[in-house]
Amino acid sequence: MDISYILDDLNPIQREAVTEELPYSLVLAGAGSGKTKVITHKVAWLCKVKEINPLSLMTVTFTNKAAKEMRGRIESILGEQLNQMWCGTFHGLFHRMLKMHWEEAGLVKSFTILDGDDQNRVIKRVIKKMNLDEATWQPRQTQWFINKQKDEGRRIAKLPNKATYVEEKMADIYLEYQKTCEEEGVIDFAEILLRCHEMLTKNPNLLNHYQKRFQHILVDEFQDTNEIQYLLLKQLVGNEGQMTVVGDDDQSIYSWRGAKSSNINRFINDFKGVKTLKLEQNYRSTTNILSAANAVIRNNPERLGKELWTEKEEGELVKIYRAFNERDEAKFIVDIIKSWMDEGRSLSECAIIYRSNAQSRILEDSILRAELPYRIYGGVRFYERLEIKNALAYAKLALDQNNDTAFERIINVPTRGIGAKTMDQIREAAREENSSLYVAAQNFANSSGPKIANSLKIFFELVEKLSESAEKKEIEGFFEELLDNTDLKKFHGKEPGEKGRSRVENLEELISAAAGFFSIGEDADDERSQLEMFLDQASLDAGENQAKENEDAIQMMTLHSSKGLEYSVVFVAGCEEGLFPHKRSTEDPKQLAEERRLCYVGMTRAMERLYLTYAEVRNVYGVDGFSPASRFLKEIPDEFKYEIRMASENISKSKSFSPKIVGGTDHKVGGFALGDRVGHPSFGEGVILNYEGDGSNARVQVNFDQEGTKWLVLSFAKLNKI
DNA sequence: TAAAGTGAGGTTTTT
DNA sequence: CCTCACTTTA
Numbered sequence: 159m160d161i162s163y164i165l166d167d168l169n170p171i172q173r174e175a176v177t178e179e180l181p182y183s184l185v186l187a188g189a190g191s192g193k194t195k196v197i198t199h200k201v202a203w204l205c206k207v208k209e210i211n212p213l214s215l216m217t218v219t220f221t222n223k224a225a226k227e228m229r230g231r232i233e234s235i236l237g238e239q240l241n242q243m244w245c246g247t248f249h250g251l252f253h254r255m256l257k258m259h260w261e262e263a264g265l266v267k268s269f270t271i272l273d274g275d276d277q278n279r280v281i282k283r284v285i286k287k288m289n290l291d292e293a294t295w296q297p298r299q300t301q302w303f304i305n306k307q308k309d310e311g312r313r314i315a316k317l318p319n320k321a322t323y324v325e326e327k328m329a330d331i332y333l334e335y336q337k338t339c340e341e342e343g344v345i346d347f348a349e350i351l352l353r354c355h356e357m358l359t360k361n362p363n364l365l366n367h368y369q370k371r372f373q374h375i376l377v378d379e380f381q382d383t384n385e386i387q388y389l390l391l392k393q394l395v396g397n398e399g400q401m402t403v404v405g406d407d408d409q410s411i412y413s414w415r416g417a418k419s420s421n422i423n424r425f426i427n428d429f430k431g432v433k434t435l436k437l438e439q440n441y442r443s444t445t446n447i448l449s450a451a452n453a454v455i456r457n458n459p460e461r462l463g464k465e466l467w468t469e470k471e472e473g474e475l476v477k478i479y480r481a482f483n484e485r486d487e488a489k490f491i492v493d494i495i496k497s498w499m500d501e502g503r504s505l506s507e508c509a510i511i512y513r514s515n516a517q518s519r520i521l522e523d524s525i526l527r528a529e530l531p532y533r534i535y536g537g538v539r540f541y542e543r544l545e546i547k548n549a550l551a552y553a554k555l556a557l558d559q560n561n562d563t564a565f566e567r568i569i570n571v572p573t574r575g576i577g578a579k580t581m582d583q584i585r586e587a588a589r590e591e592n593s594s595l596y597v598a599a600q601n602f603a604n605s606s607g608p609k610i611a612n613s614l615k616i617f618f619e620l621v622e623k624l625s626e627s628a629e630k631k632e633i634e635g636f637f638e639e640l641l642d643n644t645d646l647k648k649f650h651g652k653e654p655g656e657k658g659r660s661r662v663e664n665l666e667e668l669i670s671a672a673a674g675f676f677s678i679g680e681d682a683d684d685e686r687s688q689l690e691m692f693l694d695q696a697s698l699d700a701g702e703n704q705a706k707e708n709e710d711a712i713q714m715m716t717l718h719s720s721k722g723l724e725y726s727v728v729f730v731a732g733c734e735e736g737l738f739p740h741k742r743s744t745e746d747p748k749q750l751a752e753e754r755r756l757c758y759v760g761m762t763r764a765m766e767r768l769y770l771t772y773a774e775v776r777n778v779y780g781v782d783g784f785s786p787a788s789r790f791l792k793e794i795p796d797e798f799k800y801e802i803r804m805a806s807e808n809i810s811k812s813k814s815f816s817p818k819i820v821g822g823t824d825h826k827v828g829g830f831a832l833g834d835r836v837g838h839p840s841f842g843e844g845v846i847l848n849y850e851g852d853g854s855n856a857r858v859q860v861n862f863d864q865e866g867t868k869w870l871v872l873s874f875a876k877l878n879k880i
Numbered sequence: 881t882a883a884a885g886t887g888a889g890g891t892t893t894t895t
Numbered sequence: 896c897c898t899c900a901c902t903t904t905a
Contacts, residue, residue, distance in 0.1 A: 220894065222894085247894085247895065249895045350895080351895095412892085514892070515891090516897095519896095576881090718892055718893060718894090719892095719893075719894095743891080743892090778896090780897085
């Protein structure tokens with residue numbers, strides 16, 4: 159058989175990784191070194207050469223995006239569509255396993271998934287039920303605490319030796335919360351993995367079945383695995399299975415969420431005879447960019463040791479720009495992108511990456527002003543939107559009236575006169591009767607006043623009607639009916655301004671999302687209805703790619719969400735002490751090292767050009783703050799970087815001045831003289847009165863006819879000589 | 881009960 | 896500065 163297509167475009171080490179015969183292999187793969195390629199080609203190798211059935215493999219990744227990409231690439235290299243292949247995210251795959259073995263897992267058949275927001279609501283309810291004060295027992299912190307316990311595989315919270323009262327109470331809340339989840343038939347994300355691990359431990363036969371079935375497990379981004387994920391993998395591989403893990407300790411940026419890059423070493427110790435390979439050739443970035451990134455990451459202690467190299471050309475220097483403030487920074491970025499466009503390149507090759515989501519606003523503003531299309535990744539995803547979650551809650555309640563989480567969510571949305579007081583009574587009744595809220599409310603309606611009884615009656619009729627059509631109709635028709643009958647569109651539409659309109663749009667979008675739904679990675683004998691699968695998928699995959707993807711647009715995202723992606727031009731904005739590295743990470747060397755890895759991730763996204771920008775003054779929460787440039791900028795040797803600044807000629811002596819940029823940047827500055835009449839796109843016309851500063855401080859004072867005198871940053875204000 | 885007004889607090893994020 | 900949760904008021 160001709161298998162050359164599997165190996166031909168691999169370098170020797172990649173080839174070795176793919177064809178390795180030993181049962182356990184670890185591939186340490188640097189940024190842009192062909193990590194995904196190794197996994198996909200190894201799958202092809204195993205299937206075509208080793209003749210393993212694709213369904214006997216398990217391929218695990220962390221994000222839906224990565225999983226989708228992985229599946230697509232495997233299918234294209236194998237030349238067949240494999241809907242049932244076990245290729246997906248940890249949560250997706252093990253949820254599938256739980257759905258198939260709900261009984262062994264001790265779950266109800268119709269169990270549903272709680273996302274972070276749902277979980278938060280349940281915790282709030284539990285705190286209230288325990289008569290604790292929300293101000294002291296912050297739900298968010300409690301949620302974090304509970305998830306941490308579960309991620310570590312604990313049913314009972316492990317408390318520090320001298321645990322505080324708060325911590326002890328949180329442990330109690332954890333138990334109570336879990337009880338509530340069991341009663342309501344819901345499981346949170348962490349529970350999916352923990353429950354699966356327990357199920358396999360308790361059922362040796364089942365474990366044995368899966369150990370036999372999965373002959374080879376392949377894991378991407380292994381440095382991001384947490385305790386429970388590691389335990390699950392180890393359990394499934396067993397003694398006979400094989401495992402290939404691919405990871406990069408330098409890109410471990412999720413330790414704050416329980417990820418342990420130490421799992422890499424643990425893997426070597428736990429499994430005997432692990433073959434370790436290092437992929438160090440980078441195929442993405444120019445030499446200068448890579449050298450700069452290497453120089454930064456080199457400052458981290460305790461690295462496994464790996465140094466990327468490339469055969470690519472030297473390329474341009476890494477550009478550093480010092481802006482006056484965040485507005486100037488945004489303007490600079492937009493101007494560079496415009497000149498990139500003038501070179502005939504496309505917007506989708508440009509990415510603006512930042513440390514925190516709060517930074518996106520001001521950048522967005524500038525881009526909007528320049529009338530350029532853009533797309534922001536992250537933030538609130540489609541299925542996490544309030545209005546969408548409300549609609550989905552109706553659907554969940556239609557399928558299962560005992561879903562208290564859904565009931566709580568929409569009993570008064572749109573408002574129907576069931577306020578906090580009535581709800582308290584219903585909750586109380588539910589507790590006494592030991593029934594679901596829905597049933598309690600039905601009984602409550604009989605004993606309450608006519609007004610409440612009536613609105614409850616209308617509500618029950620609505621749910622019953624939806625429940626019927628959930629059985630009869632296709633999901634698209636079901637959601638149409640749902641929206642027609644719930645008044646959700648009207649309710650959300652009356653929110654002021656743009657917000658209301660976009661909520662209605664999203665609700666309408668939900669219908670097309672339902673129409674386009676088809677399930678992947680389910681077993682043929684799955685008895686669940688389309689609607690059930692749709693709702694599960696909505697919880698597991700928050701709908702990142704609901705928005706139009708094909709449009710040529712500037713890409714904006716946080717450093718975290720940029721991992722795994724690459725762009726021709728990359729801007730890392732906000733490279734200031736306190737913001738990046740973040741002030742809450744500068745004390746602890748471990749956290750600082752993670753910030754540095756974050757910087758490494760950001761820099762290595764760039765293929766051709768890399769800009770690192772920072773602002774001398776940044777307005778944070780309405781207050782101007784002054785921060786020095788990020789220490790990471792200083793860690794880049796001078797030979798690889800170039801600081802963009804404007805030099806001025808004749809600045810002090812002559813009346814005419816014309817600052818120019820030294821060196822190879824495309825940032826244009828026009829020449830003006832005092833007394834020139836100029837036009838500005840938003841301020842109108844005016845006369846130049848004064849100028850001050852040199853270097854990047856060159857500014858002009860203009861007396862506008864309408865707006866009065868203003869100081870403008872010469873290089874960024876769009877001034878035209880008239 | 882619902883809408884308008886006041887005050888704390890505000891990394892990173894996937895599932 | 897902006898968002899959210901909570902309080903006051905009609």
